[in-house]
Amino acid sequence: MLQYKTNKILKELGENIKLARLRRKLSAQQVAERAGIVRRTLYDIERGRPNVSIGNYAQVLSVLGLENELLNVAKDDLLGRKLQDVKLIVKERAPKRK
Numbered sequence: 827m828l829q830y831k832t833n834k835i836l837k838e839l840g841e842n843i844k845l846a847r848l849r850r851k852l853s854a855q856q857v858a859e860r861a862g863i864v865r866r867t868l869y870d871i872e873r874g875r876p877n878v879s880i881g882n883y884a885q886v887l888s889v890l891g892l893e894n895e896l897l898n899v900a901k902d903d904l905l906g907r908k909l910q911d912v913k914l915i916v917k918e919r920a921p922k923r924k
Contacts, residue, residue, distance in 0.1 A: 833876065840874030843883075846890045847872075861885040 847857050858868040870878045887893045
């Protein structure tokens with residue numbers, strides 16, 4: 827189930843990257859060359875293939891002027907904050923016996 831969910835997210839990310847490229851009227855070849863990757867890797871990115879390194883995704887986002895979008899990943903980690911807050915509640919211990 828987790829892998830299906832992850833693949834779905836990657837596919838949507840790839841589609842968003844492709845749409846951003848098309849909005850900028852850049853060819854796949856232009857983006858690949860500027861990102862320092864081959865067209866096949868860009869093809870894999872735009873299809874959300876999980877075998878592509880995050881560095882390649884970052885290079886493509888940089889070419890598209892979207893590199894700062896990576897800073898939004900896990901920025902507002904609500905679950906993590908809740909878990910952290912639960913552990914911040916410190917119970918007072920009874921004094922040690924003498």
